[in-house]
Amino acid sequence: MHPFSDIPSATIAALGEQKLLPRIRRWLGSAMPAAPHGMGDDCACLPVPRTGRNRAPLVTVDPVIYGEHFDDAVAPRAVGQKLLSRNLSDIAAMGGRPDAAVVALALDPRVRLEWLEGFYRGLAATARRHGVPLVGGDLATHRGGLVATLTLLGHSTGPRVLTRAGARVGDFIAVTGVLGGSLMSGHHWKFTPRLAEGAWLAGRSEVSAMMDLSDGLAKDVHALTPARARAALFGDLLPIRPGQDLRAALGDGEDYELLFTLRGDPADARRLVAAWRKKFSRVPLTVIGRLEPAGAPSDGTIDLSAHHGFAHFG
């Protein structure tokens, strides 16, 4: 659906701000608690204690932008779902759990009410599924544009926050799910953020670093690779989405899978994979390579310099 309408009565401008707010409350339903824990005041007051013993507070922010992340072919529900899901994937990548979200919309006055309703209903459905209250937000005019920015608060599930730093030479590199073709297959609209998996991995001492795959494995793996090391990945090992190829698995991006490193010897890695398969029988976990010294021979490994992930501002 094209988000803008030239029929004045179909737009948010015709309804006006004062009447729009109660509509948004209705569309969000139980996903938005009452003030001061929801919409309607200068700040939202968070409904849950944000910290406690062994819990570190986390925050992440990601937008969806008309003309960049979605176009007229996309259902507005899917846009709202994805906006929250991609932020949930960031919380998953730290081994955390989500607590609450705020959403800021910059909207052309010609935005269709119908589009906005679909967007909020999709957002609310995903919020309810993951138990994330939408505690507030902002609406602003943005002639010619449509940008939705969601900030997600969460907390670590244990004393440990699993960051991108922490991998060492010798660590194995592993990935959840299958890679490639996310845009073509529609995976990026309907993926389930790996929250349970991320929390479980953060509790395993073998796991040394973790991130989520958003810009493509070939680009993202560098963020886990320490100085004077090289990611040695084996093409034969990569879990590729059916119908896709190695190039897609390395460069397409938007996989929203977890990429992490594993300390120890091959027996440790095998033990972790076996424990994973008992716990998450329906989600593949694959060891795809190892961190080697930067100068080591690269026989048989993928030449990452020949592959590029998603580049912003390109």
Next chain:
Amino acid sequence: MHPFSDIPSATIAALGEQKLLPRIRRWLGSAMPAAPHGMGDDCACLPVPRTGRNRAPLVTVDPVIYGEHFDDAVAPRAVGQKLLSRNLSDIAAMGGRPDAAVVALALDPRVRLEWLEGFYRGLAATARRHGVPLVGGDLATHRGGLVATLTLLGHSTGPRVLTRAGARVGDFIAVTGVLGGSLMSGHHWKFTPRLAEGAWLAGRSEVSAMMDLSDGLAKDVHALTPARARAALFGDLLPIRPGQDLRAALGDGEDYELLFTLRGDPADARRLVAAWRKKFSRVPLTVIGRLEPAGAPSDGTIDLSAHHGFAHFG
């Protein structure tokens, strides 16, 4: 400064994402702590405990948008300063203190590096002044637009969070500072958020409800007015910015002053005003009216229905 450039070498696209990130770190300087408490991971890990005895966590979000909130005549530093200041004003309005911020930028690839540097340096200067670490953010492509969205986390300074709800018929209505002509005078670029004042007011039992003035007194006062009540404001009492008139004080908006209600009899109100003047000798505090029953005679009070504040999507 026009934020976009047609000279490729002057743009963020020419520099590219990978080289842009270290620049942003440099521009932000000490305002951005190192990861995991700052830029560089999937989430930011908040550097301070977010709650404790008698402290409620708060969150607010507000954007600045090119073509709406600023234009080519505005220095990019001022844009960055205002983005944080307007969010700080929301924390002040709940009687809170700020803890940390994340900023998400949606940027046309033609955005000038020079514009972006000014923006971040202005943001960082304001962040340092108020002790607010910028713990993370996001950069995304937005062809044809420039939207900066800041989410600010904070906490109440005591067990009480002062919301917009809580006023009753009989309460006095008071305001800090002077009103009107914010856009014309440049006040909206350089105002100091009323953080100390807001926290002090939240600690006074006479204060029953509070908000910050952003859309104009005539519109905003309705948010503090309970059902079956009417805000009786007296034009002669309004603190008007020199050179401005009553209409400007009621409708211009962007005052970023605190509007609040006071419980009790005139002697209580006088006592609070006297205590204020000792504490904040350079900031005017003015009682401008009272909450009356909806049907009460309105002799001498301002007819608010004849004045409008800022309307979004108009």
